[in-house]
Amino acid sequence: MDRYEPGQIEPKWQRVWEDARAFYVDNPDPSEPAQREKFYMLEMLPYPSGDLHMGHVLNYTLGDVVTHFRRRHGFVVLRPMGFDSFGLPAENAAIRGGGHPREITERNIAAIRAQMHRLGWAIDWDREVSAHQPEYYRWTQWLFLKFLEAGLAYRKAAPVNWCPRDQTVLANEQVIDGRCELCGCEVEARNLEQWFFRITAYADALLDDHAMLDWPERTKTIQRNWIGRSEGAEVLFRVDELDLDLPVFTTRPDTLFGATFMVLAPEHPLVEQLAAGTEHEQAVSEYVKHTAARSTEERETKEKDGVFTGRYALNPATGEPVPVWVADYVLMEYGTGAIMAVPAHDERDFEFAERYGLRVVRVVEPADGSDEEPGSAFVEHTENELLVNSGRFSGQPAPEAARAIVDWLGERGRGRAAVRFRLRDWSFSRQRYWGCPIPIVYCDACGIVPVPEDELPVLLPDVEDYRPKGIPPLASNQEWLHVPCPRCGGEGVREAETMDTFVDSSWYFLRYCDPHNDQAPFDRAIADFWMPVDQYIGGIDHATGHLLYSRFFVKVMNELGLVGAREPFARLFHQGWVRLGGTKMSKSRGNVTAPDQLAEMYGADAVRLFILFMGPADQDMEWTDEGVEGIARFLRRLWRIVNEVAQQPVSGEPGDGPLARKTHATIAKVTDDIGRRFVFNTPIAALMELVNELAPAMSDPAARLAGETLVSLIQPYAPHIAEELWQRLGHERLWEHPWPVADEALLERDTFELVIQVNGKVRDRLEISADLPEAELIEQAKASPRVQAQLDGKEIRQAIVVPRKLVNFVV
RNA sequence: GCCGGGGUGGCGAAACUGGUCAUACGCGCCUGACUUAAAAUCAGGUGUCUCCUUCGGAGGCGUAAGGGUUCGAGUCCCUUCCCCGGCACCA
Numbered sequence: 049m050d051r052y053e054p055g056q057i058e059p060k061w062q063r064v065w066e067d068a069r070a071f072y073v074d075n076p077d078p079s080e081p082a083q084r085e086k087f088y089m090l091e092m093l094p095y096p097s098g099d100l101h102m103g104h105v106l107n108y109t110l111g112d113v114v115t116h117f118r119r120r121h122g123f124v125v126l127r128p129m130g131f132d133s134f135g136l137p138a139e140n141a142a143i144r145g146g147g148h149p150r151e152i153t154e155r156n157i158a159a160i161r162a163q164m165h166r167l168g169w170a171i172d173w174d175r176e177v178s179a180h181q182p183e184y185y186r187w188t189q190w191l192f193l194k195f196l197e198a199g200l201a202y203r204k205a206a207p208v209n210w211c212p213r214d215q216t217v218l219a220n221e222q223v224i225d226g227r228c229e230l231c232g233c234e235v236e237a238r239n240l241e242q243w244f245f246r247i248t249a250y251a252d253a254l255l256d257d258h259a260m261l262d263w264p265e266r267t268k269t270i271q272r273n274w275i276g277r278s279e280g281a282e283v284l285f286r287v288d289e290l291d292l293d294l295p296v297f298t299t300r301p302d303t304l305f306g307a308t309f310m311v312l313a314p315e316h317p318l319v320e321q322l323a324a325g326t327e328h329e330q331a332v333s334e335y336v337k338h339t340a341a342r343s344t345e346e347r348e349t350k351e352k353d354g355v356f357t358g359r360y361a362l363n364p365a366t367g368e369p370v371p372v373w374v375a376d377y378v379l380m381e382y383g384t385g386a387i388m389a390v391p392a393h394d395e396r397d398f399e400f401a402e403r404y405g406l407r408v409v410r411v412v413e414p415a416d417g418s419d420e421e422p423g424s425a426f427v428e429h430t431e432n433e434l435l436v437n438s439g440r441f442s443g444q445p446a447p448e449a450a451r452a453i454v455d456w457l458g459e460r461g462r463g464r465a466a467v468r469f470r471l472r473d474w475s476f477s478r479q480r481y482w483g484c485p486i487p488i489v490y491c492d493a494c495g496i497v498p499v500p501e502d503e504l505p506v507l508l509p510d511v512e513d514y515r516p517k518g519i520p521p522l523a524s525n526q527e528w529l530h531v532p533c534p535r536c537g538g539e540g541v542r543e544a545e546t547m548d549t550f551v552d553s554s555w556y557f558l559r560y561c562d563p564h565n566d567q568a569p570f571d572r573a574i575a576d577f578w579m580p581v582d583q584y585i586g587g588i589d590h591a592t593g594h595l596l597y598s599r600f601f602v603k604v605m606n607e608l609g610l611v612g613a614r615e616p617f618a619r620l621f622h623q624g625w626v627r628l629g630g631t632k633m634s635k636s637r638g639n640v641t642a643p644d645q646l647a648e649m650y651g652a653d654a655v656r657l658f659i660l661f662m663g664p665a666d667q668d669m670e671w672t673d674e675g676v677e678g679i680a681r682f683l684r685r686l687w688r689i690v691n692e693v694a695q696q697p698v699s700g701e702p703g704d705g706p707l708a709r710k711t712h713a714t715i716a717k718v719t720d721d722i723g724r725r726f727v728f729n730t731p732i733a734a735l736m737e738l739v740n741e742l743a744p745a746m747s748d749p750a751a752r753l754a755g756e757t758l759v760s761l762i763q764p765y766a767p768h769i770a771e772e773l774w775q776r777l778g779h780e781r782l783w784e785h786p787w788p789v790a791d792e793a794l795l796e797r798d799t800f801e802l803v804i805q806v807n808g809k810v811r812d813r814l815e816i817s818a819d820l821p822e823a824e825l826i827e828q829a830k831a832s833p834r835v836q837a838q839l840d841g842k843e844i845r846q847a848i849v850v851p852r853k854l855v856n857f858v859v
Numbered sequence: 860g861c862c863g864g865g866g867u868g869g870c871g872a873a874a875c876u877g878g879u880c881a882u883a884c885g886c887g888c889c890u891g892a893c894u895u896a897a898a899a900u901c902a903g904g905u906g907u908c909u910c911c912u913u914c915g916g917a918g919g920c921g922u923a924a925g926g927g928u929u930c931g932a933g934u935c936c937c938u939u940c941c942c943c944g945g946c947a948c949c950a
Contacts, residue, residue, distance in 0.1 A: 266863050266944075273862070273946045280950085298950060311950090348948065382949045389950085396948055470949060591945080661885070663871055668943085670871070678885055684900090725875060733873075733884035740884090803879045808931040810880050837917095848930050850878055858930045 052687035054651020058768040062168055070783050071115075071170035073126055075562065076577050087123040088578045089115045090557055090617075092586030092594070095132045096156035100163045102626040102659065102671060103587070105643045109656045109765075110623060110665055110728065111585050112169045116764035117722050119170075120787040126578050128175040128560040129164065131157050134185075135549040136214060136230055139482035143514050149482040153180060163644050167652045168767055170783075175563045179552035184559060185484040186505035187569035188552055191601075193487060193498050194608055200246045203496060207315075207381070208475050210238040215516030216479045217242055219548060220472050221274075221593045226344055237344070243477035243486065243545070247600045251275050251469045254599055263620040264666075270591040276470025281454045283388060283463040285310055285361035287372070290321065294361055294372070297383030297468050300390070301457075302450035304365040305438040306411035307388035309401070310372045311354065314339040315380035319357070322372060326358025332374055339376045352377045352400045363388075364462040365439070365453065375400065383468055411437050412446055474597065476548040481514045481521040483546030491533035491540045500534050506542070520544040553594055554601040557581055557616060569610075576612040584617035595620075621726065624668040626659070650680045653766035657683070660728040660765060682736060683769060686758065689743055693755035694776045702750035707741060709794050711754045714738045716790040718761045728765075735762055752777075760788050803854035804829045811835050822849050829855045 065071065076082055091111040094104055115127045131153075138149040138156075146152050157178060164171065177184050195201040209218040211228040217240060222229040247254075255275055258268045280299035287294060294310065312319055314336045323332035335355045339347070354375025363370050377396055378387050391401035392410040401408055412433045433446040441449045457463030477486060485506045487499035499506055509528040511521050523529060523544035533540035555569070561578045562570035586594075595617070602616040646655050658679040662669045702708045718731040735758060742754045756777055763770035763782050774782040802816040802825065812834040816825060826847050829835060835857070846858040 264864095269863050270945050276946080276949070278949070296950080300950080352948080377948045377950095379949070387950050394950070396950080399948095468949080470946085588944080661871090667865090667872095672871075672886075674886055675871075681900095682885080688900095720875085727875085729871095730873070730875095730884080736884055801879070805878085805931070808878090808929090813879065846930060848878090854878060854931095856878080856930055 052684050052769070054653060054683075054768065055648075057772045058166075058168060058652050061768045061771045062165060064771070065170070065783065068781075071119075071127065072172045072174055073124055075574050078573050082124075082577070084122055084124045086578060087118045087125045087583075088557075088581045089118065089125055089127045090560075090581045090584050092584075092590065093130045093132050093553065093556060094160060095135060095137070096153055096160055097137055098156055098159070100160055100643050102643060103623070105167065105655060106623045106626055106659045106665065107585055107587075108164070108167070108169050109659055110621070111583075112656070113660070113722065113728060113764040114583055114585075115170050116767065116783070117787070119783070120763075120785065121723075122786070126175075126560070127171055128177075128563075129169075129171045129173070130175075130177040130556055130560065131160070131179065132549060132553050132556075133157065133178040133180040134483045134546075134552055136216075136480060136482070139480060139514055142482075148510075149514070150180065153178075153482075166644055166647055167656065170767070175560050177556060177559050177563050179484070179549065179556070180482075180508075182505045182507060183566070184556075185508075185552070187559065188484045188547065188555070189487040189499075189504050189506060190501060190569060191555060191605075192547070192551070193501065193504075194610075195245065195604060196498055198604070198608060200249065200604055201243060202246065203241060203243050205239060205241045206244070206475070207237050207239050208242050209235040210240070211235050214480070215518050217475055217477065219475050219550070219593075221474075221550075221596070234343075242475045244473040244475050245600070247474045247597070248469060248471055250600050250603050251277065251471050252467075253603055254596065257599070257603075257615055260615060260618075261620070262618060264588075264622060267588060267591050267595070267620060267622065270588075271596055274471065274592040274596065278468045278470075280466060280468070281450075281457070281463050282384065282466040283364060283457060284461075285364065285370070285388065287322070287359055287361045289359065292318065292321075294318065294386055295384045296386045296388045297466060298388055300393070300450065301453045301463070302435060302438075302441075302446045303390040303393050303411050304363070304388065304453055304457075305435075305441070306390040306392050306409045307363050307365075307370060308391060308407040308409055309370045309389045310361055311375045311378045311387050311389050311397075311400070312357075312372065313378040313380040313385040314374055314376050316374070316385045319374055322357045322359045323374075328356055328358040331355050332357055335374060342376070347376050352396065352403065354400065354404070356404075364457060364460070371406070373400075373404075381472070382470070409437055411435055415445075474548075474550075474600075476551055477545040478548055479518065479520045479545055480516060481508075481511060481546065483549060484508075484552060485522065486543040486545055486547055488543035489531060489533055489540040490543065491536060491538060493538055494533055494535045497533055497535045497540065503534070508546075520546070522546070550594060550597050554597045555605070557598070558602075558605075558611065572609075572611060579611060579613040580615055580618045583619050583621065585621045585623060588622040621666065623665050624663075626669055626671055646676060650676050651683070651768070653769050654680045654683055657732060657765050661732045663729055665728050682739070683766065685743070686739055686762070687769065687773070689739060689746070690755045690759060690773045691776060692746060693742075693752055694773070694778070696746070696751070698752060699749055702753040704794055705748060705750055707745050707748040707754055708750035710738060710741050711750060711757050712790045712794040715757060715761065715788050716795060719787070719790065722764070731761070732765065757788055760785065802829065804832060804835050805854060805856040806835060807858060808856060818852060825849065826855060829857075 089111055091107050111127065115125050119125045133153045138153045141152050142149040179185060192201060209220065209223045211218055211231065211233065213231045213233045214228060218228060218235060223235050226234055228235055255272060255277060278299050280297060281301040282295050282297055283301065283304065284293040284295055296310065319332065319336060323329045332355050352375060354373045357372045357374055359372045360369035361372050378385065389397040389400065391397040391406060391408045393412060398408070413436050415434050435441050435444050435446065435449045441452060444452065454463060454465050485508050487504060487506045489497045489499060491497050509522065509525050511525050513524065514521050529542050529544060531540050531542055532538065558570050558575050561575045565571060598616045602611065602613055605611045606614050643655060654676055658676045661679060662675060714734050717734045721727050721731045738754060738758055742751060745751060759770050759773045759777065760782065767783065771782050802814045803810055804812045804814065812832045814828060814832060816828065826849065844857050844859055848856040
């Protein structure tokens with residue numbers, strides 16, 4: 049028998065699959081009813097940064113197992129691949145002197161594509177797309193124009209996150225703990241004119257439609273926190289002297305009678321007007337200036353401070369004037385940028401009131417009369433709290449009072465129920481080069497003018513210098529920049545900013561459906577056949593970025609009639625991090641084990657098996673080189689045993705002996721684990737068990753069945769060795785062979801092992817006929833000498849019988 | 860602080876709806892076979908303590924800690940500790 053040589057058989061079968069176009073799939077013919085059920089398998093597309101790492105291997109191997117498993121269950125499986133190829137790393141590499149970003153990117157794509165082929169993943173390469181190709185970004189631009197038309201893309205000046213190193217604006221989602229997600233330096237707040245997508249208009253839909261998604265609970269929770277929906281009321285506080293109303297947002301309208309002062313954010317537009325003409329005018333203006341110079345971090349950690357404006361507003365409930373203060377613990381970005389302060393029931397307001405000697409009035413008390421420190425914490429908003437000092441609402445339970453007070457305010461035009469979100473609109477313009485150009489022309493006469501659809505794409509031009517200088521690099525290309533206004537023909541200037549790469553990846557799964565369409569981003573009928581993605585796999589780090597943006601995009605596209613789906617990803621799975629020495633594997637940490645090097649040493653099949661055998665795929669795992677050795681050993685064992693089986697003459701029926709039963713139990717286990725439980729490590733263990741059972745039983749009549757089943761079941765994990773062994777067993781084209789079905793009759797046995805417990809402890813086990821009546825069963829159990837020793841003449845108080853499992857004697 | 864997920868052998872981990880001496884499968888380690896030797900391969904062993912003269916048995920204790928429910932708990936409930944992730948001056 050020849051040796052197992054993955055280096056020989058793996059390229060061989062990869063060529064066979066390619067020649068047979070095994071994993072390419074045609075779009076449905078609209079004139080014919082679909083023959084088979086579709087399955088859209090998708091993994092998050094890679095950023096082409098250089099090489100694949102083990103995290104990618106895990107991600108795409110998971111997808112590959114599911115792809116094979118579904119294909120062999122008769123589904124038409126769409127499993128495409130592409131590249132998220134715009135973005136800063138390539139541009140920064142270009143600046144460091146690596147050539148044009150396009151060259152760097154395309155070189156990296158070629159390298160990754162080769163690695164993907166080497167690992168034998170079943171991908172439909174006819175559908176490959178890359179974000180930086182004009183054929184793709186033409187439609188990214190087209191979609192932008194549709195969003196603009198619908199009023200869902202707009203340009204406005206707003207405080208935004210500015211990364212001083214990368215010299216660009218970042219979305220809130222790209223700022224982690226106040227730092228740039230990419231370069232790690234602290235971001236600054238800047239007031240700049242930027243492009244935004246109106247994702248906030250979909251805040252409720254994004255929350256509500258979680259109900260239709262089979263997603264991990266923690267991912268939904270992360271999105272829920274990020275969107276941050278709060279229910280409450282908007283209440284107007286009147287400043288009579290100036291004849292203006294100050295709106296505040298509160299989640300606790302029941303505490304309105306306890307609002308003894310107001311606080312405005314220093315950035316609040318009315319601050320200046322309020323303080324004007326009072327003796328505090330000077331102090332207020334200094335405080336505002338001082339705050340602007342404070343860092344976000346200082347603002348969050350220092351003791352609360354503020355200044356009085358010299359003005360009073362009327363509490364609409366009590367009718368009493370309350371002082372209006374300015375303090376930077378109130379944030380302009382949230383609510384209305386002004387609050388009613390209830391020091392008795394809010395820690396922050398209490399701290400502030402203590403410091404400045406402001407009045408504290410308790411308005412909510414526990415119904416049981418127990419005492420609480422004022423301001424120690426916001427009281428629970430439950431039926432167990434009653435209002436006090438609240439006029440005609442005194443004595444009412446808090447939740448009921450909240451509703452009644454809002455109604456009462458409504459009647460008098462002083463307030464209404466309101467909902468606020470933490471989510472901000474998505475700022476997506478970037479002051480950098482390597483991204484999708486925004487198809488806009490600015491014209492002095494016409495303002496912001498969209499580039500007409502038939503002039504798309506606006507091609508990304510070459511520039512002399514990519515270096516970030518605060519102004520977009522594209523602006524340096526004068527020839528490109530100056531164009532006639534598409535509307536009036538007068539002098540126009542192109543938008544020189546580019547789009548956030550998250551825009552590119554917010555619709556790529558739709559382009560895969562119809563990747564060569566040059567009339568539209570995709571044909572709706574085709575997209576409606578494939579969408580939604582049935583199984584999406586990728587990192588949880590995209591929970592508030594890509595996974596939120598894509599949902600938003602699909603919702604908008606649905607409303608624009610472009611697609612029937614309302615959600616992009618029906619089912620979602622997150623693979624864990626692959627770690628080495630305790631830290632996440634990454635290039636920057638230098639602790640990367642190169643997948644292709646390992647594939648060279650052990651074969652792609654061993655790498656694929658091991659990455660899934662290490663542990664549950666959704667859990668972080670620690671990489672060990674010894675582990676791969678173990679898997680390689682297993683594959684050699686499998687190779688030897690199946691080759692031996694193949695050389696034996698084909699015998700008669702497998703029968704119903706232990707090996708035949710074990711074989712069918714393995715089919716059931718592997719099928720259930722992959723199909724229903726979506727776990728991938730235990731099937732490998734089950735296959736190892738079957739190998740261990742087959743090895744000493746080569747002359748068993750079921751040996752051939754066991755061997756063939758092993759090969760068939762391992763195919764999704766290790767397709768090359770499986771195909772080779774399948775051929776040696778005298779068959780062909782395992783990749784399209786139906787998945788084996790367990791014989792229920794062989795899973796059921798006519799005898800079973802009865803476990804006998806005394807007081808819950810196992811004392812003996814007996815092989816018992818399955819149809820034995822209960823009374824007989826108890827007698828037999830009692831007769832066991834080991835049980836007798838335990839019973840030892842004691843009285844049996846109760847005998848619990850679990851059918852086909854155990855008897856428990858209680859003494 | 861609030862929300863979500865975890866804690867099982869020397870290690871990665873099994874035990875899926877409470878029911879087979881918990882620890883499958885693999886790694887590591889130990890012993891043996893083959894070999895001049897090594898690698899590879901093959902066979903066996905591997906939670907812990909106690910007892911029996913042995914081969915081999917018998918028994919106690921063990922799933923972060925403590926308590927509870929149950930005939931029976933790694934699995935359910937309560938309390939505490941620790942780890943990971945998200946949000947957080949969000950009114």
